[in-house]
Amino acid sequence: MVQSQTKDRYHTVVPDIDYFEKQIKCQYACPVNTPSGHYVTAISEGEFDKAAVLARGPNPFAQICGRVCAAPCQQACRRGSLDENIQIRMLKRSAMLYETENTKKQIQTGDKVAIVGSGPAGMAAADYLGRRGYRVTILEMLDKLAGMFAGMLVAGVPRYRLTNEIISKDIDPILNLGVEVRTGVKVGHDVTIADLKKEGFKAVILAIGAQLSRRIPLDGLELPGVLQGVEVMRNINMGKRIALGKKVVVIGGGNVAMDVARSMVRLGREVHLTCLEAMKGSTDGSDLREEMPADQVEVDEGTEEGITIHCSRGPKKVIEENGRVLGLLTIGVKKVFDENGRFNPAFMEGTTSLIEADNVILSVGQMSDASFLDTAKGFRVTRFGTIEVEQDTLFTFVPGVYAAGDFVSGPRTAIEAIAQGKAAGQSVDEFLRGVERKPIYKKAKMTVVPKRNWHVNYTHITQQRMPILDAENRKKSLKEVEIGFSEEMAMKEGSRCLQCMVNPIFDGSKCILCGGCVDVCPHYCLKIVPVGLLEGDETLRKVVFNHYGISLEDFQTSEYKKKLPDGGSVMLKDEDKCIRCGLCDTRCPTGAVTMELLKVESQTEGYSAVI
Secondary structure, three states: OEEEEOOOOEEEEOOOHHHHHHHOHHHHHOOOOOOHHHHHHHHHOOOHHHHHHHHHOOOOOHHHHHHHOOOHHHHHOHHHHOOOOOOHHHHHHHHHOOOOOOOOOOOOOOOEEEEEOOOHHHHHHHHHHHOOOOEEEEEEOOOOEOOEOOOHHHHOOOOOOOOHHHHHHHHHHHHOOOOEEEEOOOEOOOEOHHHHHHOOEEEEEEOOOOOEEOOOOOEOOOOOOEEEHHHHHHHHHOOOOOOOOOEEEEEOOOHHHHHHHHHHHHOOOEEEEEOOOEOOOOOOOOOOOOEOOOOHHHHHHHHHOOOEEEOOEEEEEEEEEOOEEEEEEEEEEEEEEOOOOOEEEEEOOOOOEEEEOOEEEEOOOEEOOOOOOOHHHOOOEOOOOOEOOOOOOOEOOOOOEEEOOHHHHOOOOHHHHHHHHHHHHHHHHHHHHOOOOOOOEEEEEEEEOOOOOOOOOHHHOOOOOOOEOOHHHHHHOOOOOEOOOOHHHHHHHHOOOOOOOEEEEEOOOOOOOOOHHHHHOOOOOEEEEEHHHEEOOHHHHHHHHHHHOOOHHHHOOOOHHHHOOOOOEEEEEOOOOOOOOOHHHHHOOOOOEEEEEEEEEEEEOOEEEEO
């Protein structure tokens, strides 16, 4: 049983399948359920090719995600509670160097499906449906770029983070499924959804992304020299010339704003960035509680490259001279959110200052362009510019039309868009086969793991740092900033994994209450306590009654000893402290403790998959 302690009771959870799945924190946090711990472990053993297969399995964008994923797996990593988390995203990159290419073309014969948008959501949907034999056509409004298709991964992500070569390694296998792409086609202008249905497409998935910059009320936005961040990144990546002066100021504090600012550095401009939020780790004593949302590594590297960041400064007005931009007038920010937690910046009068610049680039968020939808046909658009759908199926309330990605959720991460694209593909598959979604049933299998050869001093191995280009070289080119782990570094970093898919399992029928496992535990995560000190839900009550024949409430009185003279004890485990070292297994004289690997089989509609 698992516990957390209150004042005089131990709140106890009886583990089930869902509980054990959640303990594999990296995998549980991943929107596409990538078995991160398994491929990290494979890397630690030098099995990079095996790791590549594991990483690719649930994720058609494994190469790309090794570079630009927001890495929720890494943020959830239990190792972080011990010292620093495992560099899971970077290890995925290392694994994908060993992927074997599959260039075999397939010919599909199933129903025709149209997907609007070639970003991560649209391509993930195409991958899902293409693997099931559907004839998929993707409609992309942008032109073909460098042999690829210009979804937001190509048009929006700077080349110093994600090269064309890497994007191709993920896109090509999808195209090899027989997926067709039509570029330079704007749905609603060149072709309508009704036209697509007349052309024989049985279903349509709308995955247009958030391709527009969000605007804010600011005097001077109409001036020449004021640009929009998303459009700037798109033009840079597509090789289009942008009229820029020597000095640029970027408005925004997120990762996209940092992408824009760092791209400007590479174009040889003097760059300033201003944001409402405080600098990360700020100790200026102000009552501003929000830190700029950009990743710390983006802020650090941008600063090294020469970007001047003006935090806690809000845009007040674009200043002009002779009809051209002279600079941005800013004002000090008192707080970003009001007492109700709503975005409602408050400013400090008398704190204005001018940042001189030839260009002002607005990068305060993104939004979708839903203008192509005919709401009279039944489409529902929210006040945020997203499309309304049934949450479980992503159905748009228009027959045969589904949606996915940022067009549904608003701007999110690439991995979340990939997950939604797969989900939309599943819904279309069910729609075209005429079947209803059935409940998913899970079967768990726990397999005893023989004595493992742990990496020597694995709990003392320090986190490996990704080698990067030095700032001067970064500023001069669009080469990837991250150089990548060497094999030795990758194996060393993988060796730090606690392998949370393996758990100590306790057999109460064999336990003699010797306390050896408790004594040997290096992190004091085990404890033997009287049953009467437990509290929990109905499942706990049933387990106690079925095992002892008396209720949990009985144990919480002194009368229980009349019914159970030998008393009752329970082994508790504090999951947050367990490092899966297996010493409890080694120490136990009766074999009551075993280290066991969890495998879960998810099954519905005759399909099954090991998670």
